[in-house]
Amino acid sequence: MLKDIPELKVENVAIAVVKETNSKGAEEWNAYILNLKDEELEGVLITSKGYGTHEGEVIKTSTLRHFIENIPPQSFVRIEPIIDNVLILNNEYWVSFYLNNTMYDRKYVFLPGVISENFFTHIPLLNKRGVMIK
Numbered sequence: 417m418l419k420d421i422p423e424l425k426v427e428n429v430a431i432a433v434v435k436e437t438n439s440k441g442a443e444e445w446n447a448y449i450l451n452l453k454d455e456e457l458e459g460v461l462i463t464s465k466g467y468g469t470h471e472g473e474v475i476k477t478s479t480l481r482h483f484i485e486n487i488p489p490q491s492f493v494r495i496e497p498i499i500d501n502v503l504i505l506n507n508e509y510w511v512s513f514y515l516n517n518t519m520y521d522r523k524y525v526f527l528p529g530v531i532s533e534n535f536f537t538h539i540p541l542l543n544k545r546g547v548m549i550k
Contacts, residue, residue, distance in 0.1 A: 418458045420505055423458060424442065424518065425519050426511075426520050426521070426522035427453075428451075428452040428453045428550070429449070429451060429452065429511065429513070429520075429522070429550075430449070430450040430452060430524075430531050430548050430549060430550040431447060431448070431449055431450075431455065431495075431511070431524040431526075431548070431549050432447070432448045432450055432492075432510045432539045432542065432546050432547065432548040432549075433445055433446070433447050433448075433507075433524070433526065433531050433546050433548075434446055434448065434539060434542060434544050434545070434546030434547075435477055435533070436544070437548065440504060443477075444497050444498075444501075445497065445498040445500070445531060446494055446495075446496070446497050447464070447494070447495040447496050447497075447498055447507075447509065448492045448493065448494050448495060448539075448542060449462065449487065449492065449493050449495055449509075449511065450491075450492045450539070450540065450541050450542070450547070450548075451487040451488065451489060451490065451492065452490065452491065452537040452540065452541070452550070453489055453490075453519075454489045455489055455515060455516070456486050456487065456488055456489055457486060457487040457513040457514070457515060458485070458486045458513065458514040458515070458523070459483075459485070459512075459513060459514045460483070460484040460485075460486070460487055460493075460511065460512070460513040461481065461482070461483055461511070461512045461513070462481070462482040462483075462484070462495055462509055462510070462511050462512075463479055463480065463481050463482075463508075463509070463510045464479070464480045464482070464495065464496060464505050464507070464508065464509050464510075465477050465478070465479040465480070465507075465508050466505035466506065466508070466510070467505055467506050468504070468505040468506050470504050470505070475484070475505060477502055477505070480496060482495055482496065487513075488544065490541065492541050495509070495535070496536060498531070503528075503529070503532070504528050504529070505528055506525055506526070506527055506528060507525070507526040507531065508524070508525045508526075509524045509525075510522075510523045510524075511523075511524065524549045525549075526547065526549065530547060531547050532547070535547050
């Protein structure tokens with residue numbers, strides 16, 4: 417029966433984390449979802465959480481949920497700011513969406529220490545530098 421369930425691979429949808437200056441002039445990290453497809457994503461649900469161990473202590477953040485009605489082709493949407501304290505944790509984004517009436521989902525995990533200027537790359541559509549999982 418499992419063989420009858422199609423394996424749907426998510427392609428050309430990315431999560432990026434970018435360091436930006438906010439309206440008050442302070443630097444902050446922001447997470448974005450990028451639709452690199454030529455088709456619209458519909459009913460996008462994103463859950464985010466942080467988890468891991470630091471100095472022998474198990475740490476878990478609250479799970480946040482975000483709903484985006486649609487993301488047009490070749491565009492992006494800001495998901496949330498990320499506070500510096502959670503950069504030492506795994507930062508997980510679970511993304512589900514509909515494309516052509518079929519539901520897709522994928523988990524994106526930024527490992528501890530990866531959200532750092534040491535790992536910056538060019539982020540398409542945003543035209544900024546940051547860390548991206550595609």
